[in-house]
Every structure is written in structure tokens, then in C-alpha cells.
Amino acid sequence: MRQSKVFIPTMREVPAEAEALSHRLLLKAGLIKQSTSGVYSYLPLATRVLNKITAIVREEMESIDAVEILMPALQPSELWEESGRWDAYGSELMRLTDRNGRQFALGPTHEEVVTSLVRDEVKSYKQLPLTLFQIQSKFRDEKRPRFGLLRGREFIMKDAYSFHADEASLDETYNQMYDAYSRIFKRAGINARPVVADSGAIGGSHTHEFMALSEIGEDTIVYSENSDYAANIEKAEVRFEPKENGEALLELEKVETPNAHTAQEVADYLNRPLEQITKSMIFKVDGEFIIVLVRGNHEINDVKLKTYFGTDNIELATQDEIINLIGAKPGSIGPIQEKGIKVYADNFVQDAPNLVIGANEDGYHYINANPERDFNVEEFGDFRFILEGEPLSDGSGEAKFAEGIEVGQVFKLGTKYSETMNATFLDNQGKAKPLIMGCYGIGVSRTLSAIVEQNSDENGIVWPKSVTPFDLHLITINPKKDDQRELGDQIYAELQQSYEVLYDDRKERAGVKFNDADLIGLPIRIVVGKRADEGIVEVKRRDNGESEEVEVSNLASYIDNLYTQI
């Protein structure tokens, strides 16, 4: 395609708010343009890459007998009320009202629609298993859209849903999807690591996320250097082995801690190690207040709390609620109280003697507090984030951390939707049972970002061959010169037979053309310049920068050979 006909608005300077590498490069190389916060247009180069990604996704889905459909973005509120998510989904769900006053969601996901589709038509175990997928724009009203395509409000997803008569069949499809996802990301040129992830409080027993490693990751991955272990930090278990340190229990004592609110401030004021301080935080769990206790160097993980209590309805108490409840501000609360508020403590609180706890009185703490002796703990559990370097739960060694972008997720839904939406089938005994479901997502526009995040150098993008917008970049340095233009046209005509060629025929300075070519990052660049009259052009690889002068008569076979090597 002639570059003069393509729309590639490359930029010199990108806006300062573009933090992520992929966001900067996608803007700079003219692939995307923001329409409004979190909403983008995909320009010609990006659209070509998206089409290649979706072609790979389609191939791999079809190879495991997933069948493509296309469901509507407009979803009647009635369906979401059936599943209970119309209220539960909150303000991320975009909603609208039609001319007749009926309410709709703009689909962020399609569990409700697909369940209603299948429940009307699938009646018997003979029609199972069934796996449906679609590729489509989705909508989510993100509170804080950012990182370009990584956290947008309108984005492209491949979503798939499978329906089964039994768990074994779900397991089989889950594993096929897991393998297909691994192939898809590999083919797209992404290093994506499957990690164990949290499946939320309600429904769903088992899930993996596919994380593309990147410098700006939105998620932290905990992994092992000695095993396959990898988990989202939200999910990564902390291994607890109680230690007997034999330290004598000292006498509980109330001390002044003026102006010390955070654990660090208390540690500094009392001149004690941070590990000896505790943090008490008050949460409201399904409306009931509880205290959660962790050591000063640890952070409470609310995803683990949700799983532990089996509810999504958990939030931090407000300062007003705490003052009403305890009579002290958040910086001074502790587990000794007569209000009957249950205390849940992280495992690592139990083997630490002589702790510092809040006194439930502003400006005071207790020192030498010990569980059981001084305060009651309802239950100990794993309520915190793992720290880098701590032992991993699989016993394979120390926890390593990496940043990653979630590009896919596979999820065993079980009967969450089929039960609430009454989607049943008759089993081979003629008995009605709820369909067993799985769901599987790939962020297609996120994948585009992840590819760029992982494939670039200081000059721009370096496309993997499988998804490159064009194979070859043919450049005439000065198309006003007849010999260059004619030779360029001739090479363009010839190479187009076997390759997708972007032909820079623009009347721009050579510097501009080379800059743009590096930014755009096609695998091979062919430059028709001063030696056009001799029939000699320069061929340069984008990945390693190696270049060579090549005789035109020899060019096609030279390119064939070089291209297979990349």
C-alpha cells in the first residue's frame, strides 16, 4: 500500500500523561488516537494488527471446536436483574434508556446474554459440550482510564463461554482453552505467563490469568525461579510455619504515643522494630463490623478477606464509623475492647510475642500485648500480601515479583449463572440439572498493547512477523528523481506478489522517512536511494539493525531468505 494513501500520523512528542511504554509508542507511531478519556480510534496500522491478532484467535478457537457467534452490545436490564448483577455491577456498567423507557446495559461481558441464548435451545446432555466465542467491542466505565488501550472504556475482547453436563467435561475444555491461550500469545509474539488468580467471592472455583510481563504492569505476579509456580499477588498464599522463639511474655502496659498514627510512626516513637507493631483495621463485612489485625510490616489483602468471608460486600469502615464505634481515631485502635467486635488476625500475629497494639484511645498504645492472654482472636488466617523473598507456598523457594498486564483469563464458572438464570438440561437419566459453565476472555486491544510493550527499542516498535501491520517497508529517498521513483515502483510491484508492502512514496525529507520507519517498526526496510541508477538498494533488518546493499536483480530471493530468518 502506498504510504501517501495510508493515514499514519506519527508524532514527535507524546503527551506527558502517557505513562506506559506501549501507550507512548502507539501514539508516537500513529497507531491510535484518543477520542475522549479511555476511548480511542484505531488507525490503519493498528487495525491491521488487530485483524491479524483476531485471525490467530479465530484459528486457535476453531482448532478446539469453539464456534464463533456475535451477540449484541445492547443488553436488556431484565437479563442482568435475573443474574443479580444489575445492582451488583455498580458504576462500571454503562447504562442507557431507550425511547420507550426500557433500560439497557452496554455489555462489559456476556454471561447473561449467552446463558439466556443457550437455555432456550439446549435441552439435552446430547447437545453438550458446547463452546461459543465472539470478538467484539466491550464497554466499561472505568473510574480512572489510563495506560492507553490497557485500561480503556471501550475495548475489544474475545470472550468464550462453554457449557457442560459434568465437571470432567468442563475440565477438558478448560485445559484446551488454557493450551490454546498459551499458543495464541506465543504466536502473537508475547511472553505471557499463566498465573493462578483469585476467582472472587461468589462462584467460580478455579481460574488462571495470562500475564504479559511488562515494566508498567497493572498487576504484580508472584513466581518461583525453581518451579512452575506463578500467582497474582492477590491470590498468592503466604506460607506460615509457627516459630517458638522462647521470648518471655512481658507485662501489658499502656503508653503515650502522641502524634504517632501509622505503624511506622509508632515504631519510631517507641523505638521498636516495625514487625512488633500491629495494624488494626476495621471493616464492614455484609454490614457487620470486624477488626483485622496484621503486623506492622505487612499489608492487609482485601481479596483474601473476600474469599475468606465468601462475600464481595466488604469495605473499610469510615473514620466517622470508627469514632462512633470505638471512641478513637483509626490511628489508635486495637483488638482489646468490650464491644464484642470480632477480631481476625493474620497468622503471623500468633507467634510474635510482646506486640504493640492500639489502646482505643487517641494518643495511646499498649506495649507487650499477647494474643489469648490480652485479647481474643476469633480466628487466625492468611489475610495479607506476601512479601518479596518470603517462602512460596509450594515449597520451591523464595517469592520473586514481576509486573504484568493481564491479557487473558480462563475461569471455571460452575453453575453460578445457570442456577440464578434457570438454565438446565436433562441428563442421561432424564433429570434436569443446571448447566456447568466456563468462561474465557482475551483482551484483544490489550494484546496489541502488550505486543508493543514487549517488542520495541529506543527508536520505536519492533513488530513480530506474525502480527506486523506490513511485512516490508519500501522507501524511496527522493521520489521526485525519476530513477528512484521508477525503481521503487518496479520493486513495489514485484514484492507485492509475495509480501504486504508499505511503500513510502511521500515527498518528505529522508530523515523524516527514516524516523517514521523506525517508529513504525516493520521487520525489513528496503531503501531506494542514490545508487538507484546502478540498480542497488539497501536492505535493513529492524530487529538487529544489520543492513546490506543488494542488487535489484537479486532482491526477491534475498528478501525471501532474510524474511525466513527473522
Add this chain to the structure above:
Amino acid sequence: MRQSKVFIPTMREVPAEAEALSHRLLLKAGLIKQSTSGVYSYLPLATRVLNKITAIVREEMESIDAVEILMPALQPSELWEESGRWDAYGSELMRLTDRNGRQFALGPTHEEVVTSLVRDEVKSYKQLPLTLFQIQSKFRDEKRPRFGLLRGREFIMKDAYSFHADEASLDETYNQMYDAYSRIFKRAGINARPVVADSGAIGGSHTHEFMALSEIGEDTIVYSENSDYAANIEKAEVRFEPKENGEALLELEKVETPNAHTAQEVADYLNRPLEQITKSMIFKVDGEFIIVLVRGNHEINDVKLKTYFGTDNIELATQDEIINLIGAKPGSIGPIQEKGIKVYADNFVQDAPNLVIGANEDGYHYINANPERDFNVEEFGDFRFILEGEPLSDGSGEAKFAEGIEVGQVFKLGTKYSETMNATFLDNQGKAKPLIMGCYGIGVSRTLSAIVEQNSDENGIVWPKSVTPFDLHLITINPKKDDQRELGDQIYAELQQSYEVLYDDRKERAGVKFNDADLIGLPIRIVVGKRADEGIVEVKRRDNGESEEVEVSNLASYIDNLYTQI
């Protein structure tokens, strides 16, 4: 693909409200399923056809240097306010408010977005012409969704927009698009006729619609049997040649016409031909009342009125407004009045002597009324629909009528959007000028309907090869029998090398399988039945029903040969 894994919920009976042939067949053959009024899911067979249609569209667009992009469905209201369409578009525009209270349109079309995209980046005539297209779901809140995919609220469009430095360049792209559209519809198996269409009151100088002929057409096409003439009836001009019939003008006389309200009732009561009666209707044009007069056998065409008055703001006066204004009900109004309301009369009123007109008094008409002598006409013009059999404006003979579905439209927008949205470029003299634009749409989901509308018989769909969901339908009558199942599997494996095969391996009765196969309508059906043990199968063409028994050893070459003949 094994039919047991595909989701094809064929139906015995379709809902009575499915009026259009394509709507009935798409439901019956299990291609679509309604989610809610005007909103559908595309099931696997439909999705495969859509993918083939879009592949044809992409190829033809790229062949004329149109470049694919993907713009967002979420469009900020600010852009629509710039173009003036936020208010003008009315209740067909779906609107929503995000979590921050900002308003968005859900795109029914993308003139605003594409103009804003291009105005920021295209600065010079050197960057022109530029043609961008996308394939995407669009949203329009139809007052009365119907005919399945033909008038839905969420539908798939290919829309393209071109940008030019001068009219000659626009003309060139317009003609290329026109030709590409002709090729696209032909390749998709549709007989689609380009017709001259109305371009609306504001902006746009020239437009063609592509009409697929069908029994249920939403539009009437006026065409010639002797020339290329074809026009939407909204646009088709009525040829007027004044006739002198020498009839004497009789004396104006007021007569009673009790209970006669319509032209036909008045004609019957007075025992006069319908042509001698007139209809007077009162319209409000940009807030001003006018009377429009046509003969009793003619119908007023409000699209022509809009063009004539150069405004979209035309509506019929309400009964209350008419009574207030004239003092009589709609059935008795006429052009003789002292209120100064301007009268516009259709051309064919001027050479008809001794007309019957309303007397502006309930229950009375005048007979023998003559323009100029008895009432003033501000202007005569072409204000009505042409009748079948009337002479065509191109002089090629009688008007013929056909029903059609609009599947595409090409449109010269001119500077309508670039002027209101301030999208300019510098011409080769360095002078800023508004971009000249064209826009071009294809209803992709409508095209799917139109294909079905034109390609079926009493048993179901008969797919054209170019867009068929699968090439071959392989059926084992009884897959429980080892010889049939094994032979079926063997043929499936072999033919899959060269064809897309739908393999009906379901444990269903033969009658169900044959019925489904006819409904689904793949070009060739291969049945493995009783003679499987002899290695003989039946091959049947869907289009003409011819069938033959074929030796399996010979099957592949037989199919190759037969398939090229279809």
C-alpha cells in the same frame, strides 16, 4: 465442523410477526435469535456468512485504496454539538451519561468522529485524497424495529469517508466506490440496483442507493425498462407537459358534501372522477403554515417538499391547528381563503379545469374551481409521488415499480461537516479551505438479509457459493451404524482438505437431518446411508435438486467438478 458441536437451533414454526421472507428463514434455519426488539444475536452460521461478506468488502475497499480503521461507538456529545446534530438527530440517537455526568451518543454513523480525526492530522493538499473505512456495530433507536435484521436497533455497517482537495477528486472516488459497491453486491450473490436517491434538504449534492430487489422491500424503486433510469420513489421526478383540453371554465359553485371527507368520498358523493377532486393539506414549514394542493388521485411527497423548501423542518399541521387556523376540519379545507396562507400546488393542478376544492366550512366543497380565477397559487411544482405507468422524466417510457431493500448508499457530502466542524487544509496556494467529503455505507447485516431474501426456495435458503457458511453438507443417516459412521468420518477427513464441511454426525432421525439440510441450504449435500457398505453415497445439489449416486473412490474429483459448475 461437526454439526454436534455447532449451535444451529432450527425451528419448525416461526413467530407470526416475522413478515419478511428473510426474517422467517434466518430464524427458521437457526441463524439468528432475537435478544429484544430490534436486537439480535448472530449464531454460528450467520457469523460465518458475515465474516465472508466482510472479507469481500475489505478486498474491494482495499482495491480502491480505502484504508481500514476502527472508530469508537462511544461518541462524546461535544462532537455532535459541533455539527449541530445532537439536537437535530432526535430520538433515534441512543444517548448515555457516564459516571462523571458526561453525555455520549452511541454511534449510528461516524461523520463527526472521522472529521475530528482527520482535521487534527491532515493539514495539506499533499495528504489528499484520503479514504478511510471501518466495519462495526452501529446503534439506532428505531421507532418500529421490524423485518428481523432489516430494521434493527443494533446492526453492522461498513462505513467509509473520503476527503478531497477538489470536486474532481471527490467525483473520482465517488465513481470508484460506486463501482466497488456494484462488485461487492454481485460477488455476495445479490441483485442490487443503483438508484438515484434523495440527498436530504441540507448538504449533499448527489447520492445513489443500492437497492436489492425483494418482495417485502421497504422502499419502492421507480425504473425504466428501456434505459438505465432507476430512482427511489421519494426522488423520482414526475414529468409534466401541460395539456390544453379546451374545456370551458364553468361557474364556481358551493355545494353540500355531508360526511364526505376523503377525496374518494367527495368524488363518490358528487359523482365526479377522482382526478377532478383536489386534496388540500396544511403543513408547517419552519413554523409557517402553508397549503399544498394535489389532485385526488395523487399523493403528496414530503421528501420533495423538504427539498423544495430546503429544510427538514416540515410537518403536517395537527387537526387542532387546522381548526384554529381555518375554522374547518381537515376534510373540508381548500385554497380559497382570506388568511394569506400561501398555496403551493402540484404541477398537475394547473391544467385541470373545473376542480372540486374544500370550502373551508365543514360539509361543503366548491365545484368548478379554477386556479388564478378562483384562488391564488404561490408556485406550482413537483410535489407528489409518481404513479406506475406515468412517463419517466428521462423520456424513456413508462415508470415501472419494484420493491427493494437499501443495502448501500454512496453520498457526496461536500463541505457540510468540514465547514461546521472547521476541518480545513491548505491548498497548493497556501490558502485554507474546507475539506470536501464523501461518505459511503453498506449495511452488512442487511446484506445478509438481502442475500437470503433473494436466494431461497420453498424448503429453505439456497446460499450463493461466495458467502455460504460451509461449502458441503455431509450427512450420515445413522451414525450408530459402524459402516456409515466410519465412511462418514473418512469422507469428512478427506473433503476437509479442500472444502469447508459441515458434518451432520448427530443422532437424529433422517427426516430431521434432511429438513435441516434443506433449511440451512449449503450448495452440495453428501449423504452416507444404506449403501455405505458398498462405498456408495448420494450427492445432491441444493439449487436444482439434482442428485446422483457416487462411488467414494471417485467422490473428491466428482465434487471438485460439480462445485465449479454451481
